[in-house]
Amino acid sequence: MSENTPAGPLPVVVIGAGPVGLAAAAHLIEQNIEPLVLEAGPGAGTAVREWGHVRLFSPWAEVVDPAAEKLLAPTGWVRPDGASYPAGADWAEQYLQPLADVLGERVRYGARVTGVARAGRDRIVDSGRDEQPFTVHVTTADGGEQRITARAVVDASGTWSTSNPLGADGLPALGERTHAARISYRVPDLKDPAVRARYAGRRTAVVGSGASAFTALALLAGLATEEPGTHAVWVLRRGLSGSTYGGGEADQLPARGALGLRAKAAVEAGHASALTGFRTAGVEPADGRVALLSEDGRRSEPLDEVIVLTGLRPDLSFLSEVRLGLDERLQAPVALAPLIDPNQHSCGTVYPHGAAELSHPESGVHLVGMKSYGRAPTFLAMTGYEQVRSVAAALAGDHEAAARVELTLPETGVCGGAGLFDQPDTEPTDGGGCCSAPAAPQLITLGAAPQLITLGAAPQDSCSTAGGC
Incomplete structure (x- = not known):
């Protein structure tokens, strides 16, 4: 067992080295905040690689984060043709992995987050809660355990690992496990x-x-x-x-x-x-x-x-000791849920949003990317990039920038998904x-x-x- 207790400023832990997690790290660096990205898989975009044969329905111009591109530029990286459509494997190999490589030791692979809490406080305790840092419990690929101390936690772990079951009532159908x-x-x-x-x-x-x-x-x-x-x-x-x-x-x-x-x-x-x-x-x-x-x-x-x-749903199990404010239907942040309700919205009718809509009773915890949408399927990568830009600004104390909208989404159409490669x-x-x-x-x-x-x-x-x- 090891414990991370750095003498300097605590990092912001970002869970997940996917598109939005790595973009979050880029925006935090832009705000002079040190990120630490924890990825359960062996490389950047592990989940994306699992659907690498599927073509995105968004072109390259819409799936590269601006702050990430600034980090990549000094390496000689050039964004692929903005009008072409990458497959998941292209996205991971030509953009996500190079970005993670630039971040270097700020990204740890084989690091699965198993719990997040306030140091020394379970979810019941009020006394001194907001003054305590977060403790992030991690298991490593070799079976080891770590506890990492963080000033804030940005959960960009997505929903890929938790598919909805076959049963129409949201639970596995009778015989689903047997067969x-x-x-x-x-x-x-x-x-x-x-x-x-x-x-x-x-x-x-x-x-x-x-x-x-x-x-x-x-x-x-x-x-x-x-x-x-x-x-x-x-x-x-x-x-x-x-x-x-x-x-x-x-x-x-x-x-x-x-x-x-x-x-x-x-x-x-x-x-x-x-x-x-x-x-x-x-x-x-x-x-x-x-x-x-x-x-x-x-x-x-x-x-x-x-x-x-x-569809997919968020894994909230490792967040059981922090206080989340989630909509009872969508399992999305309460302020965000009405904006993304799939009964009312497609991807383009979702109003751009940021730190304010992603806030929780537990200050310093932000669910971003697909995970912030809970069970709603209307997510676009551009939405996630805007989310983390705003969250990074809020963590830096720039509330004016955090509240500013810097995104125009494509309108109408179907909700979520990806196209044929x-x-x-x-x-x-x-x-x-x-x-x-x-x-x-x-x-x-x-x-x-x-x-x-x-x-x-x-x-x-x-x-x-x-x-x-």
Whole structure:
């Protein structure tokens, strides 16, 4: 066990060396505040690398933080073409890792945060609380333990590690754990031979209604043109309507608008069928495969695989000893929650915000990036960069700069998610944003094999997200 008790000013601990965590470090340095970035993985952007095969729907111009670019400039680093769209792997290798390298010893890898508290005070104690520094408990890759003393904590650990389960009630469906071998919670990388073999020639359920689900459907449709017998069953809690496929031509992020079209094309080509108004309650064996059971007693056809893309949620377990003010529905900061409610907002209608909206009863603790959005899927990288600019200014005592808005977001479109790596072109479409109300019930025919489907008017589910942009 070791303990960090520096003689000089205490650092601000930043949890996570992803896009927003590293940007936070850059902004803290700009404010003459020493950051210490703790990353559980072996390198910068560990979570981003896990969806490295997926293309962002934001171009390079919108995923490089200005303060970070200033740090990189003296090294000769040049931002890639601002109009091109990186894949997650490009983002990590061409930007995040070079940025972390510039930060040097300010970034520690293999350092998993297991707890944050006020030194000598659990969450109950009031006396002298605000005068105490924070103690951050860390486990290292070799199994060691550390306690690091910090003046403030910026949690940019994201939500990637905590996927929402298959069950429509927010808990694992009955049998979900039992049949875990057939269930995945990630967009498949079909360039990986083992992953390709898992889905080739098989019937796969894709559960979810956001950009991640669109991406999976499009990828499986592409596989179906090469591998006979490959078919996707799109499981939706609501019905299909004009808004199901996203913002299309009206979306100021064209790649995002085009993404839904590819899912629509998969359905229209017969490579995917839709199972609508289906709220999953269970998974059970079916002829050597599995079937999904709905809350209303319906049963899906036998399935070989299930891909669950129903969104993400924050891991708050290691923050149990600090006092957070979180909205009871979204698990986002109370002042931020009304601004990001997915029932009301898409990415571009979220008002830019900063330290004021991210404050908690425990002063000196800030949840930023995807984690600040709790269960809402409407996050953009630009939003996170503005958040940490404001938080760094607030920690430096520059409250005027912290309150200033320095961001204009693209308008309309679907919420969250990422685009296809190998499909950069865009196409026009009709339809509203992903948070529009569903259409009235209707009858439609899907795919090459006609199938009658009744579309319900149940409330729209939140859109899911694949990555941090």
